[in-house]
Amino acid sequence: xxxxxxxxxxxxxxxxxxxxxxxxxxxxxxxxxxxxxxxxxxxxxxxxxxxxxxxxxxxxxxxxxxxxxxxxxxxxxxxxxxxxxxxxxxxxxxxxxxxxxxxxxxxxxxxxxxxxxxxxxxxxxxxxxxxxxxxxxxxxxxxxxxxxxxxxxxxxxxxxxxxxxxxxxxxxxxxxxxxxxxxxxxxxxxxxxxxxxxxxxxxxxxxxxxxxxxxxxxxxxxxxxxxxxxxxxxxxxxxxxxxxxxxxxxxxxxxxxxxxxxxxxxxxxxxxxxxxxxxxxxxxxxxxxxxxxxxxxxxxxxxxxxxxxxxxxxxxxxxxxxxxxxxxxxxxxxxxxxxxxxxxxxxxxxxxxxxxxxxxxxxxxxxxxxxxxxxxxxxxxxxxxxxxxxxxxxxxxxxxxxxxxxxx
Amino acid sequence: xxxxxxxxxxxxxxxxxxxxxxxxxxxxxxxxxxxxxxxxxxxxxxxxxxxxxxxxxxxxxxxxxxxxxxxxxxxxxxxxxxxxxxxxxxxxxxxxxxxxxxxxxxxxxxxxxxxxxxxxxxxxxxxxxxxxxxxxxxxxxxxxxxxxxxx
Numbered sequence: 001x002x003x004x005x006x007x008x009x010x011x012x013x014x015x016x017x018x019x020x021x022x023x024x025x026x027x028x029x030x031x032x033x034x035x036x037x038x039x040x041x042x043x044x045x046x047x048x049x050x051x052x053x054x055x056x057x058x059x060x061x062x063x064x065x066x067x068x069x070x071x072x073x074x075x076x077x078x079x080x081x082x083x084x085x086x087x088x089x090x091x092x093x094x095x096x097x098x099x100x101x102x103x104x105x106x107x108x109x110x111x112x113x114x115x116x117x118x119x120x121x122x123x124x125x126x127x128x129x130x131x132x133x134x135x136x137x138x139x140x141x142x143x144x145x146x147x148x149x150x151x152x153x154x155x156x157x158x159x160x161x162x163x164x165x166x167x168x169x170x171x172x173x174x175x176x177x178x179x180x181x182x183x184x185x186x187x188x189x190x191x192x193x194x195x196x197x198x199x200x201x202x203x204x205x206x207x208x209x210x211x212x213x214x215x216x217x218x219x220x221x222x223x224x225x226x227x228x229x230x231x232x233x234x235x236x237x238x239x240x241x242x243x244x245x246x247x248x249x250x251x252x253x254x255x256x257x258x259x260x261x262x263x264x265x266x267x268x269x270x271x272x273x274x275x276x277x278x279x280x281x282x283x284x285x286x287x288x289x290x291x292x293x294x295x296x297x298x299x300x301x302x303x304x305x306x307x308x309x310x311x312x313x314x315x316x317x318x319x320x321x322x323x324x325x326x327x328x329x330x331x332x333x334x335x336x337x338x339x340x341x342x343x344x345x346x347x348x349x350x351x352x353x354x355x356x357x358x359x360x361x362x363x364x365x366x367x368x369x370x371x372x373x374x375x376x377x378x379x380x381x382x383x384x385x386x387x388x389x390x391x392x393x394x395x396x397x398x399x400x401x402x403x404x405x406x407x408x
Numbered sequence: 409x410x411x412x413x414x415x416x417x418x419x420x421x422x423x424x425x426x427x428x429x430x431x432x433x434x435x436x437x438x439x440x441x442x443x444x445x446x447x448x449x450x451x452x453x454x455x456x457x458x459x460x461x462x463x464x465x466x467x468x469x470x471x472x473x474x475x476x477x478x479x480x481x482x483x484x485x486x487x488x489x490x491x492x493x494x495x496x497x498x499x500x501x502x503x504x505x506x507x508x509x510x511x512x513x514x515x516x517x518x519x520x521x522x523x524x525x526x527x528x529x530x531x532x533x534x535x536x537x538x539x540x541x542x543x544x545x546x547x548x549x550x551x552x553x554x555x556x557x558x559x
Contacts, residue, residue: 146498149497149498150470150497150498151497152497153497153498153517153518153519154426154428154429154497154518155428156518156519157426157429157432157495157497157518157519157520158426158428158429158431158432158519159519160518160519160520161432161433161435161436161519161520161522162432162435164436164522165432165435165436165522217435220431221432221435224428224431224432227428228428272470272471272472272473273472316473316474318472
């Protein structure tokens with residue numbers, strides 16, 4: 001039995017190369033100098049080179065600098081890497097996103113003699129991820145538009161109606177003024193009979209137009225409309241603050257500003273049901289994409305609101321959403337705490353999965369939290385949740401001061 | 409709560425938590441010959457509804473404590489025969505079947521068109537015939553996307 005097993009192992013070792021050649025996964029084997037010793041057809045296809053062009057060449061030629069560091073750690077220190085996202089630089093200069101794993105190769109004495117890599121082309125997956133991000137962005141814009149439209153339409157409603165009524169008042173007052181003009185002319189002619197009759201007409205006109213009321217209400221209508229237009233101006237200002245820094249570029253993000261401007265935008269939608277508590281600490285800027293972080297906060301706030309909405313239902317109760325920011329030497333923490341329905345224990349572990357939703361049809365894409373997750377991951381951060389059914393949920397975000405996310 | 413003169417004519421109750429909307433409606437309807445009762449709170453309006461009868465009840469949708477739909481449901485329980493209208497700043501948030509369920513006969517969208525608002529109220533009060541059974545509904549802006557046909 002023992003003998004047979006050793007024989008099998010030797011056969012296997014002899015067939016090593018044929019196994020590699022027949023794998024449906026791209027495989028590269030390099031020696032201690034990082035020179036390619038063996039490849040298989042999927043690897044040759046992804047790299048776009050023939051085996052003759054690859055064998056003996058330094059693998060670094062095709063690796064991005066971050067990818068080169070991985071193989072060096074494997075060759076020098078025997079470190080292993082699993083499914084790390086990186087890039088290949090192809091012969092025509094094109095950059096190809098890949099997921100790559102590295103493992104050291106040892107001889108019978110336990111000495112490292114090289115490393116083996118398996119990798120896959122992530123182009124399709126990356127495109128899919130971008131589509132998901134885009135879909136979720138559109139869904140957030142939809143929610144945003146609904147909230148803003150609602151908030152603008154209230155003041156617009158009364159400004160529009162008041163303007164119409166003020167135009168009526170002006171035409172009423174014009175008729176009265178015409179009576180005043182006629183009275184002036186009559187007075188100039190010093191015809192007392194005419195004066196009396198025109199004066200009586202003017203009194204009738206003034207009564208019909210209800211001049212006292214019109215004059216006092218005109219002032220009131222103007223003041224109320226001014227207040228309404230001031231409210232709309234504020235909403236537009238909030239929108240401007242929200243979309244500020246929307247260059248889509250990586251920069252230094254002011255997390256307090258991101259949280260607060262997002263809260264201002266979402267607030268109108270939730271104000272009927274929610275008491276919002278804010279506790280912002282003095283926190284440093286973090287490297288990242290401000291607009292993407294706002295998308296995360298928007299998702300968390302909308303979720304918090306929906307959880308409260310579901311909990312209070314038809315009762316006249318309200319819920320509380322608490323926003324907190326703080327920092328330590330490692331990074332910035334943001335918590336979004338709600339007193340909503342909470343998430344059942346068996347679902348907590350799945351809520352960051354794409355297309356997983358606990359909401360009713362039409363109330364969520366199931367992409368919100370998975371998008372949050374990938375955005376936070378892109379920032380090199382973490383997102384965690386604690387939840388108790390019937391009490392509420394707390395989402396905590398950690399964003400590192402030293403960004404380790406991708407730089408594309 | 410303000411109660412507007414005249415003290416005769418059809419009694420209309422309007423509920424909206426936005427006082428500016430109420431005063432704009434009072435302005436618009438000043439010469440229409442209605443007894444206009446306005447209230448900023450649903451609770452106050454419910455008290456009023458249990459103390460006297462109305463010819464028409466108009467309610468905003470998004471209000472603290474109770475939605476317009478829930479309020480109109482209560483109205484239907486207290487005064488089943490009174491016609492009911494809903495005002496909203498955002499039509500998409502209200503499913504049509506919900507409106508039908510609470511027996512709302514029309515949806516007024518903010519901002520509204522003055523002439524259409526007045527016509528909608530007259531129709532709801534049965535003071536003006538409904539031109540075609542499917543057409544009398546929205547007093548909102550004339551854009552067809554905001555039209556809501558309820559019958």
